[in-house]
Amino acid sequence: MVSYSRFGEAQAHIVRSLDRALRDRGFDGLESYIEVDRPTEEGHGDLVSNVALKVARVTKMPPLALASTIAAEWQSDEVVAHVAAAGPGFLNFTLHTRWMADVIRQIQVAGSGYGTSSAGNGARVLIEFVSANPVGPMVVVNGRAAAIGDSLARILNAAGFVAHREFYVNDGGNQVLTLGHAISLRLRELQGQEVMSTWPDDVYPGDYVIAVAREWRNLHPDVVIEDLDESSYAMLGDFGAARFQAQHESVLRGFGVEFERWYHEKDLREAKAPEAIIERLDQLGFMEAKDGARWFLSEKFGDDKNRVMVKSDGTMTYFVPDAAYHADKFARGYDYVIDLLGPDHHGYVGRMRALVEALGYPPDRLEILIVGLVRLMRGEELVRMSKRKGSYVPLEDLIAEAGVDPARYFFLERSPETPMDFDLDLAKLRDSKNPVYYIQYAGARIHGILRQWREQGESDVDLNLAHLQSPHERQLLWLLARYPDVVVRAAVERAPQHVPKYLTELASAFHGFYREERILEGASGIRQARLALIESVLMVLASGLDLLGISLPERM
RNA sequence: GCGCCCGUAGCUCAGUGGAUAGAGCGCCUGACUACGAAUCAGGAGGCCAGAGGUUCAAGUCCUCUCGGGCGCACCA
Structure with a gap:
């Protein structure tokens, strides 16, 4: 047992003593049965071992009898003050207070470094989280992912891993064009044209786009809006995506979250990485042409179904750049790759694991954590949110209303995958x-x-x-x-x-x-x-x- | 229909195969002439959704059932 703390030293010490006690009785090779843990409740000493129960079958000794003789013959030392057999055969250890008190000297020596350890052996971990699309403000669940991902990175670093935080910016797909479309409509609206009655279904009408449109107009006061047809959507979309990324960056920084890297889908596309990943899978024999499309044979690796990578119209599905991105993560030499995904991404896990395995990496080196759904409450009342209708609470407002400390605490006190209710009324209570x-x-x-x-x-x-x-x-x-x-x-x-x-x-x-x-x-x-x-x-x-x-x- | 997550105190949630299942909030009693009462001490409140199984030992592991959420596109 490797110990990183005074507590761990005591555990290791007791394990060694128990091992010796068993050998003295002629029981060899039982090391793996020896466990020393903290007790589940007070009154059972400082540490507890269930070893007598565990080895009962091998030793043919009643657990309590074995525990009693071990306790009776325990050689006192500077760590353990007292040993007692209890219950069905537990051994309860009470430590010398003097010995425990030396933790204070350890803390004085280590200073703010107390708590750090080398447990991770310097293993490199890439943790990708939030990765909100740059086409609108972040929402509440992004805040949960931000708090969890950032805190996890801090914890990993403290525990001797080398963790990097990364935000994947989806600035290369259709949605950026859609954003450009929305901006152009808002520009017309700013000029007094009526646009809402003919607003297309597939363009989100969120009014947060108005501010971006205004910004663009201030920068380009001479451009004639009538010229902003479909050919302008890409340009406007890029502008908007950059604005939203900057906004995300600033909101997250205010939330105490900084990323080592913002990784742009656009760069991947320009480097032809999506084409390269398809080529690579093809060479490995994991691609198939069918129904005019090209499929990744992910079923070979336990996915529910094969996945289209190139549609019959010749364009790529969104999965392709994501696959290229993940291939790049592993190529960069990370020992562990952690994705924090939103609750609407369950379907994504199987294909991504399949990809990792297809590329020849152990699939468990990709860890996908699904961050559970967040329902926003004001006391008893559920705050209804709909992105489509544009009615929602932006993360920025949540942070402003609740405060950074309570918001982070609320997100972090629950296990990441369980759905949670975030009670705004409670979070902002200063009592x-x-x-x-x-x-x-x-x-x-x-x-x-x-x-x-x-x-x-x-x-x-x-x-x-x-x-x-x-x-x-x-x-x-x-x-x-x-x-x-x-x-x-x-x-x-x-x-x-x-x-x-x-x-x-x-x-x-x-x-x-x-x-x-x-x-x-x-x-x-x-x-x-x-x-x-x-x-x-x-x-x-x-x-x-x-x-x-x-x-x-x-x-x- | 298939897959993933979840069902634990009135509410929000912890719980590493171990002893009498915990915390906060809410409710009920008490404690400031005090180093800060944003605190402390105590009480009530549970068939751990249900049924089988594995185990010396199950809230925890396995199977099934019921209930809730989310996924199952040549969308992003």
């Missing part, structure tokens, strides 16, 4: 019902204490961590010792929600400690130890919130 403030308040309280301590101007005494003995202090130490493992787990499982969960626990333990134990009023030795403890808590709160892209204000 205790809003869970993000619970964590921030713990930090603000610690800042307050440290401020007061500095104002008192008392000098430090030597730090003696042996003063930390109370149940509240033990619990905080135990949580601090676990933090690096929480980060690793969130990274490996691609599950950022573990971090807010953990921070809530840490904040709760701190608030309980704070109410129970005076910090500044104690004798100088214990005061110094408690100050070191809460400084450590503050460090971890700040670090954890940073992984979520959430601030930790000194005052609230």
Whole structure:
């Protein structure tokens, strides 16, 4: 077992001791049965092992009997203070408080680097997310993907992976022409022509295009609008796409999300990458001509059906540039490629996996996370949204109304794939019902204490961590010792929600400690130890919130 | 019809095959002359959708049924 934390050291230590205990009884080769985990509830020690239950079949010993003899013969050491057999045969381990308290020294040495580890071994991860089409404003679910993707990248980096964030800009397809069409209609409208009665069905009438049209007109006041026929759609569309990309970039930056790269479909097309991917699949023998079209034989790789790549009219389906894009991701040497897709993209998973496999890569190196649907609520009331009708809440407005911190927190506290309700009324509440403030308040309280301590101007005494003995202090130490493992787990499982969960626990333990134990009023030795403890808590709160892209204000 | 996600407290959701299934909100009791009450301590509230199976052990794994969402284009 590789350990990245004080907690992990204890686990590894106990595993070794258990292994020895089993061998002493003549049971060899049972290492794989040995598990040491945190208990599911209080009162079962600091760590727990179910090994006696696991090996019962092999050893032919009643689990509780085996556990009891192991506990009775346990050689005391500097890590484990006490071992007890319990329940049907669990072993409950209580750690020396002194030993746990050294986590504070680790935190003092590591500083803001505490929590980082080398678990990822430098594996390179590309994470593509949001990738909203540049033909209109982003919507609420884009915000969820943005928060999750960005936070996941931060977590992966902290856990020793090298993660890159990428936004794929769909600026090469038909929709850009459609946007150009819409802009030209809005330009006519700005000149006083009536356009709504003849508005084409396939052109979204969203009024967000009006602002873009206005911008274009200001830049080109001399162009005669009547000349803007179909031949102008591409030019207008490119203009609009650039405007919307800039808008996306700025909204996302305001949301704390920055991408290492904006990858343009247009560049792919200009480099003839779509043609190249078809050629490559053809050479590999995975293309077939049928019904006047050219098909990718994705069924060979477990897809539901084969996929058209070149339509009978000679044009390519949208899947082709996407396929070229994914081929490029792997060609760039990433060990893992993660896509965060919207909830309307389930059908996309099979064909993309098939592509990866067809190109000769292990299909599980492509990980597709479907970000669950977001329903926007105002209290009890569902906010109805329809892009077609142009009635929707842009992400920008959501962020402005809720605030960056609550919005990110709401998106990150749930597992990515489950559908969620986002309650705007709750998110914008500036009071205790809003869970993000619970964590921030713990930090603000610690800042307050440290401020007061500095104002008192008392000098430090030597730090003696042996003063930390109370149940509240033990619990905080135990949580601090676990933090690096929480980060690793969130990274490996691609599950950022573990971090807010953990921070809530840490904040709760701190608030309980704070109410129970005076910090500044104690004798100088214990005061110094408690100050070191809460400084450590503050460090971890700040670090954890940073992984979520959430601030930790000194005052609230 | 086929595929994916989801059914856990009144609501929103956690839950790594392990002991008596958790948190927040809401509800009910209590706690500021206090380092910040945006807090704390306690209480009520559950056939983990249902039925079979695997296992020493199932909310968790397998099969089926029921319910909800989303996908199943030579659209993007």
